Amino acid sequence: MTATSHSHNQGEDRLRWKLLLKKALCYAKSIVALAAAFAMLLGVGCQGRAPAQFDGHKAYEHVLAQVAFGPRPVGSEALGKTADYIESCLKAAGWVPSRVEGEYRGVPIRNVVAEKEPGGRKGKILIGAHYDTRPAADRDSDASRRGEPILGANDGASGVAVLLELARVFDPARSAYEVVLAFFDGEDRGGIDGWPFSVGADIVAERLGRGLSAMILVDMVGDADLQIYLEGNSDPQLAAEIWNVARRLGLGDRFVPEVRYTLVDDHVPFLRRGVPSVDIIDFDYPYWHTTADTADKVSATSLEIVGRVLLEYLYTR
Numbered sequence: 001m002t003a004t005s006h007s008h009n010q011g012e013d014r015l016r017w018k019l020l021l022k023k024a025l026c027y028a029k030s031i032v033a034l035a036a037a038f039a040m041l042l043g044v045g046c047q048g049r050a051p052a053q054f055d056g057h058k059a060y061e062h063v064l065a066q067v068a069f070g071p072r073p074v075g076s077e078a079l080g081k082t083a084d085y086i087e088s089c090l091k092a093a094g095w096v097p098s099r100v101e102g103e104y105r106g107v108p109i110r111n112v113v114a115e116k117e118p119g120g121r122k123g124k125i126l127i128g129a130h131y132d133t134r135p136a137a138d139r140d141s142d143a144s145r146r147g148e149p150i151l152g153a154n155d156g157a158s159g160v161a162v163l164l165e166l167a168r169v170f171d172p173a174r175s176a177y178e179v180v181l182a183f184f185d186g187e188d189r190g191g192i193d194g195w196p197f198s199v200g201a202d203i204v205a206e207r208l209g210r211g212l213s214a215m216i217l218v219d220m221v222g223d224a225d226l227q228i229y230l231e232g233n234s235d236p237q238l239a240a241e242i243w244n245v246a247r248r249l250g251l252g253d254r255f256v257p258e259v260r261y262t263l264v265d266d267h268v269p270f271l272r273r274g275v276p277s278v279d280i281i282d283f284d285y286p287y288w289h290t291t292a293d294t295a296d297k298v299s300a301t302s303l304e305i306v307g308r309v310l311l312e313y314l315y316t317r
């Protein structure tokens with residue numbers, strides 16, 4: 001009995017040990033699994049595998065930063081500060097900026113261009129915006145203010161803002177094309193003192209135009225009431241591709257596939273050199289070339305709509 005009971009006890013002990021060991025193994029397995037899951041999470045976070053999203057609010061911050069420099073007409077100190085700002089943002093996002101410079105009537109013209117990773121398989125696409133602002137509000141309703149320089153929150157800063165946020169989120173690995181970002185000087189003195197439009201873009205087109213598959217201009221894209229019609233000088237096929245991307249994204253009411261205006265803008269110097277080019281512009285903007293073109297007229301949502309369309313186009317072309 002004792003022995004039996006002893007042997008019985010021995011059997012129970014063995015069973016208990018077995019169960020304990022099983023339990024311990026089970027815990028160990030759970031710990032290993034948890035650790036693995038945690039490491040995976042950490043890994044994803046560090047490598048940033050989730051694709052970055054174009055953030056309209058971040059773009060809007062770039063509008064505020066530019067406007068804070070004051071009016072930024074060609075040749076001004078504020079324009080130089082804006083160029084420095086653009087270059088520092090580009091560098092922070094891993095791009096390599098350089099200057100494409102020239103001179104017009106003794107005034108220095110400083111364009112900023114930037115590339116990230118060379119080697120797009122299918123070619124090169126340039127995305128541009130002017131960063132100078134009009135030296136005179138010649139369309140202001142108040143005639144006494146028509147000599148004042150404009151702040152250009154929409155006409156100037158909005159296009160630059162979209163390009164800078166694009167620079168932050170664009171992943172070269174996801175595009176078959178190499179992207180060049182261009183910030184044009186000397187656009188908006190056109191028609192004043194005999195200056196033409198697009199003095200800066202003309203220099204860039206002369207220097208880089210021949211190697212481009214396409215050129216996309218972004219101008220006046222911050223209006224809260226955003227409706228971007230096709231522009232009459234733009235390459236119809238390239239425009240159709242971009243407007244189709246917008247439709248696919250459910251933004252067909254913002255990118256309206258009808259020609260409304262035909263404009264002389266920074267895409268013209270590229271068109272003249274045979275580069276298929278398009279002007280993405282919302283020209284129905286009541287504050288155009290007035291002192292009321294201020295940051296409160298610019299919408300983060302509108303900037304984001306344009307940025308999303310551009311990004312999707314670059315990833316799917």
Ligand SMILES: [Zn+2]
Nearest residue numbers: 134155188289
């Ligand atoms: Zn303008």
